[in-house]
Amino acid sequence: MPFVGFNTILRTLRIRLALWIIVVVLLMVGLTMLVVRQVVHRTLLFEFDQILRADSQEIALMIRQINEPAEKALNRHAMGHVHQQWFAEIYDTNGVRMWGTESTPEELPEPDFTPGQPEFVDSDSYRMLLTYLPRAGFWLRLGSSKQSLVEDVALLNRIMILATILIALVAPLGAYALAGRATRPLAWIIATTARLQPQKLDERLPLRGTNDELDQLSSTINGMLDRIASYIERHRDFIANAAHELRSPLAAIRSMVEVALNRPRSAEEYQGLLTDVIVEAGRLSNLVDRLLLLAEGDAGRHASRGGIVGLDRLVLESVEMFQAVAESRDIELRADHVEPVSVRGDEFHLRQVIRNLIDNAIKFNNRPGSVRVKTWGDQDTKRAYLEVSDTGPGIPSEALPRIFERFYRADKSRIREEGPGGYGLGLSICQLIVQSFDGEIRVRSGEGKGSTFTVELPLALPNRPALASNAAVV
Numbered sequence: 227m228p229f230v231g232f233n234t235i236l237r238t239l240r241i242r243l244a245l246w247i248i249v250v251v252l253l254m255v256g257l258t259m260l261v262v263r264q265v266v267h268r269t270l271l272f273e274f275d276q277i278l279r280a281d282s283q284e285i286a287l288m289i290r291q292i293n294e295p296a297e298k299a300l301n302r303h304a305m306g307h308v309h310q311q312w313f314a315e316i317y318d319t320n321g322v323r324m325w326g327t328e329s330t331p332e333e334l335p336e337p338d339f340t341p342g343q344p345e346f347v348d349s350d351s352y353r354m355l356l357t358y359l360p361r362a363g364f365w366l367r368l369g370s371s372k373q374s375l376v377e378d379v380a381l382l383n384r385i386m387i388l389a390t391i392l393i394a395l396v397a398p399l400g401a402y403a404l405a406g407r408a409t410r411p412l413a414w415i416i417a418t419t420a421r422l423q424p425q426k427l428d429e430r431l432p433l434r435g436t437n438d439e440l441d442q443l444s445s446t447i448n449g450m451l452d453r454i455a456s457y458i459e460r461h462r463d464f465i466a467n468a469a470h471e472l473r474s475p476l477a478a479i480r481s482m483v484e485v486a487l488n489r490p491r492s493a494e495e496y497q498g499l500l501t502d503v504i505v506e507a508g509r510l511s512n513l514v515d516r517l518l519l520l521a522e523g524d525a526g527r528h529a530s531r532g533g534i535v536g537l538d539r540l541v542l543e544s545v546e547m548f549q550a551v552a553e554s555r556d557i558e559l560r561a562d563h564v565e566p567v568s569v570r571g572d573e574f575h576l577r578q579v580i581r582n583l584i585d586n587a588i589k590f591n592n593r594p595g596s597v598r599v600k601t602w603g604d605q606d607t608k609r610a611y612l613e614v615s616d617t618g619p620g621i622p623s624e625a626l627p628r629i630f631e632r633f634y635r636a637d638k639s640r641i642r643e644e645g646p647g648g649y650g651l652g653l654s655i656c657q658l659i660v661q662s663f664d665g666e667i668r669v670r671s672g673e674g675k676g677s678t679f680t681v682e683l684p685l686a687l688p689n690r691p692a693l694a695s696n697a698a699v700v
């Protein structure tokens with residue numbers, strides 16, 4: 227079990243980030259130390275060689291032949307640099323050793339006079355320069371102990387190892403603190419998100435104003451929360467409204483049944499009451515059908531049921547169907563300009579859209595009044611249009627943005643007597659259907675100027691010949 231906990235800790239972003247920082251820091255430090263050591267070693271060696279070379283040049287100027295004063299001068303120089311164990315030797319052109327300072331060590335290797343050999347040669351403890359002095363006509367071998375060089379490099383090594391150990395000790399702490407700082411906003415995001423409940427979605431993640439990736443993540447989550455909150459809000463309203471609307475016909479049915487049962491009645495009375503019950507039950511079933519349709523639409527289910535439908539045919543059919551109702555209300559209903567257009571969708575739902583718009587245009591109209599229905603297609607934009615306009619009182623500008631909302635009714639005074647519908651669901655159903663077929667529904671209206679609803683859908687086929695004349699269907 228402790229291993230599970232350890233594994234979980236290892237998998238946290240903070241620890242992984244800290245581990246990465248440690249690895250990178252240690253690699254960088256190691257690499258830097260190596261480079262520094264190499265550079266310092268080379269520099270020290272270069273300086274060492276420069277000194278030997280300067281000595282050889284000095285000696286070349288000083289002596290033309292090996293005689294006593296020269297020997298003394300060289301021995302003096304060797305005495306002066308005894309701590310560096312400096313020495314000099316002279317060889318003739320045949321490679322025979324002619325002379326050497328008293329400080330010359332004994333265990334030195336024989337010099338190699340073959341041409342092309344490196345000037346500087348190392349023995350275990352000495353570094354030596356072998357050079358030919360042309361003016362004097364002999365070879366000079368100069369050398370000095372490498373001990374100081376080795377000691378300097380060893381000291382450098384020790385310092386670097388110490389520094390690496392120190393960094394290796396401090397790096398995890400620093401990396402952990404840095405990783406903690408970098409992941410702190412994430413911890414806030416997790417804590418706040420964990421507190422959110424579907425019933426309480428008013429809390430939002432704090433923004434630090436840095437506009438970095440974490441700020442962007444917070445604002446994306448906030449945006450998503452806004453959308454979820456408004457979705458839940460709309461659903462709550464929808465359910466509350468639906469319950470409210472369902473209650474009225476149910477209450478009416480209940481009271482009618484109670485009236486029928488509270489005392490014996492004549493057959494005519496029972497018939498009248500039962501007819502009213504049927505009317506209310508019809509209203510109820512109509513409302514339930516609409517609610518089901520909206521629920522299906524919300525679940526994205528009816529969009530797939532699409533074929534090619536002649537919009538003009540559905541319009542002519544619906545106009546004919548509404549003639550009697552329109553006449554009874556002193557309204558002139560005309561299919562004014564019906565071009566043959568085909569759209570992608572299903573007949574049942576498209577018919578519902580057309581009927582709903584015509585029904586509204588008749589319901590919310592003046593008496594006398596008129597309703598005009600048009601269809602046409604635009605081959606350039608590949609869009610089909612359906613327009614239903616009326617000469618009614620129009621929609622008040624404050625109500626206009628809300629008429630596609632569920633259960634919204636701009637004019638609540640004329641609801642019940644208008645037949646099926648009247649729940650403020652018709653236009654939201656129209657919008658849902660039209661949008662599910664990749665279309666759009668718009669309205670133009672002004673108080674006292676009538677209303678025009680336009681449905682725009684993708685054109686399915688090029689225009690067909692007309693199904694019926696464009697003349698008025700009255």
Ligand code: ADP
Pocket residue numbers: 582586587590591616618619620621629634635636637638647648649650651652653654677
């Ligand atoms: P309802 O079921 O009440 O007809 P709708 O969703 O179809 O609901 O319409 C919503 C509201 O929009 C209506 O209550 C009405 O106030 C307004 N409305 C719709 N169509 C028209 C129209 N042609 N003229 C004026 N107002 C309209």
